[in-house]
Amino acid sequence: MSDRKLENELGYWEEKIDELDKRRTDAAKMGGEANVARQHAAGRLTVRERIGGISDEGSFREVGTLAGTGTYDDNLKLEGVTPATYVAGLAKIDGRSVAIGGEDFTVRGGTSFGAQRRKGGQGGYIEDLAHHYKIPLVNLIDGAGGSVTSAKRRGFVVFPGVDGFERSVELLGEVPVISAVLGTAAGGPAGRAILSHFSVMVDGTSQIFAAGPPVVKRSLGQTITKEDLGGPKIAVNKAGSVHNTAATEEEAFEQIRRFLSFMPTNVWEHPPVLPVDDPVDRCEDALIDVVPEKRTQAYDMKKLVGMVVDKGSEFEVRPTYGKAVITMLARLGGRPVGIIANNPKVYGGAMDADAARKQIHFMELCDTFHIPIVFFVDVPGFMVGLKAESEGTLREGMRAVYTAGQLKVPTLTLVIRKCYGMAGMATCNKNDIDLKLAWPSGEWGSLPVEGGVAAAFRREIEAADDPKAKEKELEAELHAYSSPFRTAEALAVEEIIDPRETRPLLCEYIALAQSRLKINLGPRSRAGVAP
């Protein structure tokens, strides 16, 4: 090779590498110093800081780094690149690979990027990465979606669904999908946030709605702030549109890491088993005192569950929505389990429409990712009254029964106190391991005796000299039949256990279920029309 040829080749390569470096540098600058400072002043991190905050240090491998809008001089030489409004790539969380990306609010407020191919959001390349590699998707949402100005740039308006949600929907049956709402999300990004297995938003700096205050003002004449319209008080606590609230972005990242620690990488794999310090044979004496002798007194179900599962392993999903039921991921002997527990402190644990919706989502989550379910049951039935009927409790409650009837994942039902009626049926799964355990405090039936006596013996009660006394007498007579031991005699409940034995027994049964789980890996199919 002559010296001249070598010099030419080096020049050629230097030029190419210089251009690559410049393009990479411009990408790293995001929307420029002023916009980054504005993002920080609003109490928000940039998308690159967010990715760094969630993933293992140095693990982010960016994909689509150079996507953006280049500007060129008269000789078509590059002047600079405004990066795309979405940063995407692969990273590791606790050593496991994920696809991760988010809107870059510092570039045009994170509005959709008008390239030939989308990087993020519905139908974006980030979704293809998660789909093809079969790895979880973490979506960091901070954008308002489409803008009417893009029609002018493009020359036409897009038809809804051209960049559709098909891949987003497909992913829900394949890999864990996480949404973090980290700014104001409206339109497409708001919709994208909902199509997830777990979503979290930050108190004070994030809001989510189908449409924001200007559209509400124009459509309905109502004036409302974005916080009042779509802050966590509405979106998380009332609507249940987003699952959890975090106090800071860093706490949201921690919640995402915690949620993923229970999830398999995809539906063809087992959820991860971790080493455990808490002995599986630990018998908790305090459990004997949790349930009050007086049947009408409430008790702390979260405390009860905390005494049974691996210490410190609980991660509650949706703690502020549908509070009559508690849903949490936890571990028993290091193995992930989904806990569904009725909360006697809210309507005595009666299932209302919100609680039913919450239970349905959680059952489907556990079933999809092969996480065995343990029900801690204390449910007097569906919630009653005009409000409950108006909110569709009967339909939502029966949807819970329908979903429980389609579960394929091993399920243990542990009756702590009440298990009545159709809401009680939504705590059992006859398709797989159908094991019903009960504490001696357990009671069950079609409906509680107190509610049923007045209706079933109306004439007899009315005809009595002292109707009140007669009603009490009949209740006492029927209560004698409701001893759980009499049901156990008939093997209609498989075992009555000492509360103190709860942890060792549950750990043993969950360990046993592992062989069963192995033959049931893969996607779940759901048949029929949900009520």
Added chain:
Amino acid sequence: MATTEVTSEIIGSVWKIVKSQGDSVAEGEEIMILESMKMEIPVEAPVAGTLMEIKVAPEDSVEEDQVLCLIES
């Protein structure tokens, strides 16, 4: 000084008021007991402080999100 509204999470009625106006309460301490679905549902202090005003009386009906009392802390 901040005032915290203690609200009812449920529809029901007031069964028993355990604390009195002016009492100091610890976080998680029982202030009153409501009755709903034939159950006694305790209302616990969300924050520690002084019970400034009790807005309901025994046997009153309460609605979801109704303010039951105020705590100053």
